[in-house]
Amino acid sequence: MLFNSLAFVVFFAIVLAIHNLPLKWKVKKIHLLVASYVFYAAWNPPFVILLWISTVVDWFAARAMSRAQQLGKRRLLLCFSLLANLGMLSYFKYGKLLTETFVQIINQVGIEYTAPTLDIILPVGISFYTFQTLSYTIDVYLKRSQPESSFLDFALFVTFFPQLVAGPIVRPHQLIPQFKTPRKATGQQFAWGLFLFSWGLFQKSVIADGILSIVTGDTFNAMRHVAVLDAWLGVLAFSAQIFFDFAGYSMCAIGIALCLGFSIPNNFKSPYAAVGFSDFWKRWHISLSEWLRDYLYIPLGGNRKGRRRTYINLMLTMLLGGLWHGASWRFLIWGGVHGLYLVTERLLKKVVDTEKLMARPLVPFLGAIATFFCVSLTWVFFAAKDWEKCQQMFESLFGLAEEPLLVVTSFHIFMTILILVAMLICHWKVRDIEIEDVADKTPSWLFTAFWVTILFVTIMTGGSASAFIYFQF
Template identity: 40%
Template sequence: MISIDWNKVLHQLEYDKNNPLLFNNGFFVYFLVVFMVFYYLFRKNYKHRAVVLSLFSLYFFYKASGTFVWIVIVSAFFNYGISNLIYKAKTKGWKAFHLFWSIIFNLVLLFYFKYTDFFIQVLNNVSQFKIDPLHILLPIGISFFTFENLSYTIDIYRGEIKPEKGIVNYVLFLSFFPKLVMGPIVRAKDFIPQLKQDYFVSSHDFSKGFYLIITGLIKKLIISDYISVNLVNYVFDGPHLHNGLECLVALYGYAIVIYCDFSGYSDVAIGISKWMGITIPPNFMSPYQSKSVSEFWRRWHISLSSWLRDYLYIAMGGNRKGTFRTNVNLFLTMLIGGFWHGASWNFIIWGALHGIGLGVNKFWNALFGKMKVFPKWISNTFYGLITFHFVCFCWIFFKASSFETALQFLHQIGYQFTFDGGVEFVENYKIVLVMIAIGYAIHLIPDSVPEKIIEKQKNFPLIYFVVLLLSFIALYSFFKSAEPVMPIYLQF
C-alpha cells in the first residue's frame, strides 16, 4: 500500500524563496498539466474559464513571489476602480484628475520597491546625512504589470477603450501567468476581448505553441544558461583576470545569452498562451539582423519599445516639434527606459547611449539616407556590423555590476588584447564557443523557416511530439547546470 506524506505535499505547494516557480522549475510541469485539465473542463464558458485561469495565475505568482501576490491583487482592484471613475467623469478636468492619481499610485508603488534604496544611496553620496538602506525586496514582474496598469487607464482616458465590466477579467489581464513574471507587456484592448471568445485551438495553434515552447526552452535552458555559467558570468565578475580576447568573446557570448534568455522565455509564454486560444504578439524579431539602432528597437523587446513609444515618446511630443525636440524626446525616452530596467547608474548609461545612438541614426539618415554608393548587400552588411557592435558595446554597461567594472572590461579589450593563449582558450571553451555559434545561427534563421516547420508538423501524429519532448528532456539533463540560472529579466 502506498502511503502519502501529506506534509511533504503541502510543503511542495507552498512558496519557497530558494526555489521560486518559473518555467525552468520542475514543479511547473505538474502545475501546467493540472491547469490545462481544469481549463479544458471549463472551456465552454468564458466566465468560468476566466475564474480558473485567474486562480491558477494568482497561485503561480504566489509560488514565484510569495505574499507579494497581494500587490497584484490590490493593484488590480485599484486600477479597475479608478478606470471606471475616469470613464464616468463628465469633464476633461475630472478625467485628468483621476488619471493623475492612477499614475501616482502605480509609479509610487514601482518606485518604492524598485528605487528607494537607489535614491537613499544617492542621497548618502551627495549629503552629510547618512540613511541606512532599507534592503527592500523587489516583487517579481512589478515593472511589467505597472506598465500594463498605466496603459489601461491611459487608453480609457484617451477614449480608445471602455473599462472592463468584470473585475475577474481585469485581474486575469494583470496576472495572466505566462507573461506575468517577465512579460511580454500586453495591452488590455488586445488581451481582454480574446477572453470572451469561444475556446478554439487549431492544429496550427497547437503546432506553433509546441514549437515556441520547445525552441524557447532550448534557447533559455540549454544555450543561454550554458554560456552564462561556463564563460560569461565569471569573465564579467572579474574582467581584470582575463585578457582582451577572452573579454571580447564573453561580450559576444553575453549578446547571445541575453537574447536567448529573454526571447526564449517570451517564446514559452507565447506558446503556452497559444494552447489556451490566446494570441500574444511576438516580442523579438531577430534583433541582431538590424541595420540601424532604430530598427534594433523595432525588433528587440517589442512590447516595451512600443509601450515607450506610445505612452512616453508621443506624449512628450514625438517628432511633431522639430528636429532638436525630436532628438531630445528620443534621448529622454531611452534614458527613462534604461532606468526602468533597474536602479543603477549602469542602466541609466545604457539607456543614454541608446538615446544618443537613435539621435545619431536620424542625423545620419538625414545626410546620407538617400545615397547609394555601394551595392545594397555591402551597405546592409556594413550597417549591420556597426549596429551589432554598438549594441554589444552598450551591453557591457547593462551586464557589468558597476561602472568601474564596465570600464575595466573596456580597458581589457582596448589595452590587453592578445591572441597569446588563444589555442588553449579555444580548446578549453570549445563547447561554449559551439553554443555561441549555434545561438547566432538560430538567430539568423529566416522567419519563413519556422513557419514551414510549424505548418508541416501540425499533421504529424502525437507520438512525434512525445518523442521530441523526451529528446529535449534528455538534452537538457545533459547540459543542465548544478544550480538553476535565474532569467535575466527576472530582476526587472
C-alpha cells in the same frame, strides 16, 4: 515559479487539465485567474497584494474616468492611478537607489548622514505588470478605448500567468477581447504551443545557462582585467546569453498561452539582424519599445515638434527605458548610449543616402554586424556588477590592461564562436519571416528530429533551475 522548473511542469499540467474540462467559460476564467495568483504567489505570497492593489486601483480609476465629464477630474484620476502604480514601482525598485544617491549627494555637500539600511525585496515582474496596467488607464484617459465592463476579464488581463512576470507587455486590446469567447487550443495550436515552449526552454537552459553563462560569469567576475580575446568573448557571449534567456522566456510564454488557446504577440524578431538602431528597437523587446513609443515618445511630441525636440524626446525615452531595466545608474547610461545611437543614426540619415547605400551588395549584412557590435558594447553596463567592472571591461576590450588574465577555456571559445556565428546567420536568414514559416519550409522528419533533440538535450542537461535575467527588471 520558473518555467524551467519541475514545479512549473506539475502546475501547468494541472492548469491544462482543468482548462480542458467541460466547464462554463466563466468558471474556466476564474480558474485561470486563481492559477495566475497561485503562479505569482508561488514565489512570494505577500506580493500578490500588490497585484490586487494595481488591479483594483486601475479598474475603479478607469471606470470613474469614463464617467467624468470634466477634464480636471479625469486628470486627477489618471494622476491617482499613476501615483499608485509608479509609487509602488518606485518604492520597491528604486527606493534603495534613490536613498543611496541622496546620501552620496548630501555627503558630498559636507553634511554627514547615514541612511537606515533598506532591505527591500523587489517583487518579481513589477515593472512588467505596472506598464501593462498603466497602458489600460492611459488608453481610457485618452479615450482610445472604453473601460472594461467585466472585472474578471480585467483582473485576468493584469494577471494572466504566461506573461505576468517577464512579458511580453500585452495591451488591453490584444488580450481582453480573447477573454470574451470560450477558448480551447486546437490540436495544431496545442502541439505548436508545446514546440514553442520546448524551443524556449532549450534556449534558456542549454544555450544561455549551460554554455554562455560560464563565459560571461568568468569574464565579468574575474578578479582583475582579462585578455582582449576573453573580454570580447565575454561581451559577445553576454549579448547572446541575454537574447537566448529573454527570447527563450518570451517564447515559453507564447507557447504556454497557445496551449491554453490564447495568442500573445512576438517580443523578438531576429534582433541581431537589425540594420541600424531604430531597426534594432523594432526587433528587440518589441512590446517594451512599442509601449515607450506610444506612452512616452509620442506624448512628448515624437518627431512632430522639430528636429531638436525629436532628439531630446528620443534621449528622454531611451534614458527612462534604460532606468526601467533596473535600479542602477548603469542602466541609465545604457539607455543614454542607445539614445545617442538613435540620434546619431538620424543625423547620419540626413547626410547619407541610406537607401542607395543599402542597395549595394553586402552593405546591409555589414550594417547588421556593425549594429550587433555596437549593441554588444552597451551590454557591458548590464553585465558588470559595478562601475569598476565596467571600466575594467572596456579597458580589457581595447587592450589597455596590464597583465590581463586568461579565463575562457578552449571549449568555451569554440562553443561561443559557434553559437554566435549560428545565431547571426539564423537571425539574418529569418530576419523578415516568422518561425511558423520556417517550420513550414522544414521537412517534417527534420522538424521532428530537431524537436526530439532539443527536448532530450534539455532534459539531460538538467541542473538547477536558474532565474531568467529579465526577472530582475
